[in-house]
Amino acid sequence: MSEDLPDLPAYAERVLDVAELVPPGRVMTYGDVAEWLGEGGPRQVGRVMALYGGAVPWWRVVRADGILLPGHEVEALGRYREEGTPLRAAARQADDHVPRLDMRRARWDGSVHGQDAHT
DNA sequence: AGCGTGACGAGTA
DNA sequence: ATACTCGCCACGC
Numbered sequence: 001m002s003e004d005l006p007d008l009p010a011y012a013e014r015v016l017d018v019a020e021l022v023p024p025g026r027v028m029t030y031g032d033v034a035e036w037l038g039e040g041g042p043r044q045v046g047r048v049m050a051l052y053g054g055a056v057p058w059w060r061v062v063r064a065d066g067i068l069l070p071g072h073e074v075e076a077l078g079r080y081r082e083e084g085t086p087l088r089a090a091a092r093q094a095d096d097h098v099p100r101l102d103m104r105r106a107r108w109d110g111s112v113h114g115q116d117a118h119t
Numbered sequence: 120a121g122c123g124t125g126a127c128g129a130g131t132a
Numbered sequence: 133a134t135a136c137t138c139g140c141c142a143c144g145c
Binding site for chain 1: 139
């Protein structure tokens with residue numbers, strides 16, 4: 001895919017690639033990305049996203065809790081509403097509260113219909 | 120070398 | 133649901 005940004009470490013490149021192939025309306029957790037890559041851990045993925053995530057749809061790589069990125073809730077929420085990402089039903093949600101992702105529905109396993117997962 | 124910290128995650132209280 | 137602990141791995145001091 002896009003192999004621009006030659007300044008990035010190989011691992012960071014792989015992480016960003018995965019982030020790019022998460023389809024709209026779906027999300028992947030940091031741990032899932034790490035597992036999908038078969039290397040590193042959630043914190044490493046998190047680090048990469050923190051440093052270079054601005055170049056990819058970072059809102060599609062989320063925490064397992066389903067909480068939105070602190071400091072980017074508004075931005076992320078806008079994207080989710082735009083992409084139709086499943087959010088947890090907010091019944092008694094106060095003005096203080098920001099909706100969380102419905103991980104059960106939004107979580108993407110990395111397998112695309114009619115496409116091999118990985119070599 | 121040790122120690123703290125973080126866009127993490129799962130378990131326990 | 134919140135708070136805390138521990139395991140995890142890379143970085144910086």
